[in-house]
């Protein structure tokens with residue numbers, strides 16, 4: 444009888460141990476843990492990136508088009524349109540600026556405060572990617588898609604009250620991309636001092652991070668801030684000037700400029716607006 448009890452007790456302990464290992468993902472066989480090898484050392488062109496189903500070419504050359512005033516009076520449109528994937532952001536228009544920035548848009552990153560509201564700007568071939576910075580941004584999208592009432596409280600600027608994009612055109616950016624841009628590429632601290640506004644990356648840097656994940660070659664156009672000339676145009680459209688950006692407490696432009704300089708110097712990307 445005692446033998447049975449001991450056997451039952453021992454097998455219970457064993458089962459508990461096995462279950463524990465399975466639940467917590469530890470190694471059942473008591474072998475010293477081996478560092479998981481990162482698989483993304485060299486990405487052969489044939490590997491399928493995320494978003495693959497949205498893209499028809501396997502080996503993609505991408506251009507990320509910033510909204511910088513540096514694109515003004517340049518005629519990069521035709522060059523930009525020649526890329527496989529064209530990533531734009533926010534409400535940087537194509538309409539009326541075709542010569543400067545081209546016509547095609549594969550992905551457009553946006554957030555509720557920055558999305559177009561004029562349906563003339565909708566290109567049915569564009570996938571609009573919501574960059575959610577706060578839980579409210581997801582709620583906003585949900586309310587727009589389900590026809591609910593939009594509560595505009597909690598946005599830093601009045602958000603769009605209707606979507607010019609059809610549901611099939613919309614995706615939500617994996618927050619991993621934003622975290623990677625903030626913590627790994629721009630080296631933002633996880634916690635900011637109480638007297639400082641927490642910084643987040645500009646959509647431009649997030650778009651570059653996305654491009655690094657889905658493209659095999661990344662080129663940039665329209666990325667430039669010149670703070671020694673506060674009257675120079677901030678964007679290639681509209682009338683905003685650099686002074687608007689210099690007052691922005693939510694971005695760390697210094698960190699972004701260092702990052703851009705670094706990836707251009709290392710030839711990770713090519714600066715198309717180079718003159």
Ligand SMILES: *[C@@H]1O[C@H](CO)[C@@H](O)[C@H](O)[C@H]1NC(C)=O
Pocket residue numbers: 515516676
């Ligand atoms: C662009 O060209 C227009 C007309 O030629 C000129 O008035 C304007 O100052 C130029 N803008 C820039 C940023 O060079």
Ligand SMILES: *[C@@H]1O[C@H](CO)[C@@H](O)[C@H](O)[C@H]1NC(C)=O
Pocket residue numbers: 566567568
């Ligand atoms: C969308 O793509 C199709 C197929 O490539 C093309 O024929 C059409 O002109 C494009 N539409 C716009 C508005 O660019």
Ligand SMILES: *[C@@H]1O[C@H](CO)[C@@H](O)[C@H](O)[C@H]1NC(C)=O
Pocket residue numbers: 669670671672
């Ligand atoms: C920035 O603007 C100033 C004043 O217009 C100009 O002298 C300077 O060359 C510009 N810097 C760059 C990097 O374009």
Ligand SMILES: *[C@@H]1O[C@H](CO)[C@@H](O)[C@H](O)[C@H]1NC(C)=O
Pocket residue numbers: 681682
């Ligand atoms: C920019 O300024 C010009 C001239 O002052 C004005 O006609 C135009 O409507 C303004 N554009 C925007 C987008 O505010």
Ligand SMILES: *[C@@H]1O[C@H](CO)[C@@H](O)[C@H](O)[C@H]1NC(C)=O
Pocket residue numbers: 629630642695697698701
């Ligand atoms: C901005 O980034 C730079 C470079 O990473 C850093 O030295 C600086 O302290 C940051 N400034 C703020 C206000 O976070």
Ligand SMILES: *[C@@H]1O[C@H](CO)[C@@H](O)[C@H](O)[C@H]1NC(C)=O
Pocket residue numbers: 666667668703704707714715716717718
């Ligand atoms: C790209 O090149 C232009 C022209 O040399 C320069 O003014 C701009 O700052 C560069 N962009 C970046 C992000 O370095």
